[in-house]
Amino acid sequence: MKNLKLLLLALTLGTTTIATTQAAEPTTIQAPKQVAGYYHHQMGNTQITAxxxxxxxxxxxxxxxxxxxxxxxxxxxxxxxxxxxVQTSVNAFLINTGKQLLMVDSGAASCFGDHLGSIYNNLKASGHQPEQVNGVFLTHLHPDHVCGISNNGVAHYPNATLHISKIEYDFWLNPKTVKKLPKDKQAGFLSTVEKIKAALAPYEKAKKVKVFSDKSLALGDIQFKPSFGHTPGHYSFKLKVADQEVVFIGDIVHSHTLQFDKPETAIEFDVDPKTAVQTRLKHFAEYAKQGQTIAAPHLPFPGIGHIYSQDGKSYQWMPIHFKD
Ligand SMILES: [Zn+2]
Structure with a gap:
């Protein structure tokens, strides 16, 4: 009985002490930095790294x-x-076929501020070296996809050839394009063009920019798939791995919430919103039916998963699950 009383007293005191300590502690817990942002996804003998x-x-x-x-x-x-x-990720992808190390898109580097630009370091943290990258496939030339290929005029991937669709390349780099745009869009367009030119410069100098047209619909294992609308020459890239297919869809979607529930929803960055919506509806329907693995630059990291639809009208993003 005496022991029980002592125990109760100790517990009471203990509780009081904890309560006092908690009250005295300032609430200074800060959000810690996460670990490096890379994720390996194995498909047969091929490794996809987000x-x-x-x-x-x-x-x-x-x-x-x-x-x-x-x-x-x-x-x-x-x-x-x-x-x-509305939270979106910016992702790029490595494809390690065993023979080649390829990259799809490259992030924003310093084109949009400090909150973006980690791909170069995350690539190194993932166990790869920038010099090992043989080819970079750019879905389109918006700065959050192209700026990451270089830094201050120096190529991040000195041994890589860039692959860009001819329509896309001409749209941004033909000086005549700006004259066809409405006056209020011209300044923004020209500032984007400056960023694109700066990113491409070291590759242009080394003659490592290759444009592909509709006639060249594949390069090695990578197949090109037109997905116009977001930009005029936007392409997705497909890769067959054993009996599966992975599609690097690029910017046919920017939100796993709004544009999956309501895929008719355009985004301000779409150069041709009507065509962008048609492309999304067509490609989502195909991917939901055929079940390809999808890798997307603006869906929540790692941006790899599947597209599902119950009724063919609205869609659901099914992310892959963490595998160690
Ligand atoms: Zn983008």
Whole structure:
């Protein structure tokens, strides 16, 4: 009985002490840095490595064709409501075939600020060396895909050849394009062109830029698949691995919430929103039916998974599960 009393007293005191300590502690727990952003996904003898460039927050007003309350309901459903905006990742991908090390897209480097630009370091952390990269396939030339190929005029991947569609290359680099644009879009276009030119410069100098046209629909194991709309010469890239197929879809989608529930939703960055929506509807339907593995630059890191649809109208992103 005496022991029980002592025990109760000790427990009470203990509790009091903890409570006092907790009250005295300032709440200074800060968000820690995560580990390096890379993830290996094995498919047969081929290794796909997702590389994280960083996280972006998009103003919901950039998504077109949905009312504020529709957006709010969808974001709430996914627990994706965020004061900072609609969260998107920026990812790029390595393909290690055993014979070659290829890359699809390259991130933003310093083109958009400190929150992006980690792909170069994450590539090294993933166990690869930049010199090992033989080829970089660019889905399109927006700066969050092309800037990461170089830094201050120096090629990040000195042994790589760049592959860009001819339509895309001509759209951005033909000086006549700007004159066809509305006046209010011209300054923004020219500033993007400057970033693209700076990124390409060391590869142009080394004659390592290769443009492909519709007639050259494959390069080695990589097949080219037109996915126009987001930009005029936007391409996705397909790779057959044993009896499976992986598609690097590029920017046919920017949100795993709004644009999956309502795939008719365009985004402000689409050069031709109508065609971009048609492309998304067509390709989503195909991927949901055929079950290809999808690798996407703006879906939550690692951006690898499958597209599912129950009714053929709205879609669901099924991310792969962590495998160690
Ligand atoms: Zn993008």
């Amino acid at each position: 590389l994280l460039d960083g996280t972006n927050y998009l103003n919901p007003s950039m998504f077109k064709g949905l009312s504020d309350s529709e957006k709010s309901d969808i974001l709430k459903k996914y627990a994706a409501k965020n004061d900072k905006g």
